Amino acid sequence: MTHQPDPLASAHQTAQEWLSVTAHHLGTDDRHYAYRVLRTWLHLVRDRLTVDTAVHFAAQLPEFLRGVYYDGWTPSKVPLRYDAAWFTNLFADQAAISPDDVPAAAGAVSAALNALCSPGQLDHVFALMPASLRGELEGESVTAETSAHTAPGRAHIDSLEDKVQALTEAVSVLARGLEQIPSSEPAADRAAKAAQEAHRILIAHNPPAT
Template identity: 55%
Template sequence: MTQQRDPFAPTVAKAQHWLDVVTDTLGTEDRFFAYRALRAWCHTVRDRIPVPVAAHLGAQMPELIRGMFYDGWVPSHVPVRHGTEAFVSQFAREAGIPRADVPTTAGLVTDALDQLFSPGQLERVFAVFPESLVHVVWGQPLADNSLGGPIPSGAWTFSE
């Protein structure tokens, strides 16, 4: 039996694999962007699900990803309101992307994670979301804002 020199190596390898899947699914070579997108997904989803659901979801993650998932979490403050507007704003801020890019980015991260979690896990998690938010996390474009009107052109970017 060989002894591994680094006790953290398997943990790092699993986290790297998850990040590789997210990076590949996003179609980028920018691992820092993939990390920000994964972190944004983890935090925005985590904050909108009940504590037991978050604990079950986190338990399926590699240790390093799980640490990122729980970073900054205050269980007594969740779940927060499920509004699509707040979800999009938080995701965009954490990922460092324009709001218009959130559905595509969130959907691609969801697709990547759907490959990594046990079958049906994400459907069970998203069962507590309103339909409009389910559409966003699966990558469907925003048709309207939280007020029900059309989204103004350019309203979702930080560059303006």
């Protein structure tokens, strides 16, 4: 009987290599810890992105990690408009680490993925985040004293950035839906779907009052 190679061996090896790079940047030999932090980073960043951007970023990941990335994803509920404080608390909870350790851990994963992904890919992802959250993902921490002086102004700027980003995403979706491209889908149906998606993006940012 001819021996057949494991068809998943290459995918498994690539995922292990990515995990090793992540562990190296985290400064640990504990691969369970490295996996937990990497998984948390992937899920929280994923949920902050629009569907199109999340899918585009997923294409950068090796097959096994792509499955981890998509686990539990609900496209109809994204993007979630959370700030750095919310990110820190949820990251700490899901990764089972102290909130004080989140900036360093998140920054280490970002550095690892920046080295592993195509050049500029993470810059594109981070450009869709408010400045305070970008700082957190890049390993910056804010002291209590600094936060007390800057939080109101920073929150206002983050809110404005989010509004501009939501409008940009909605317009982009509409533009793609109205493009005159060869497709088996009727143009009217494509435009209607684009309008629904744009509306969903805007509602996700400004939910109606109840």
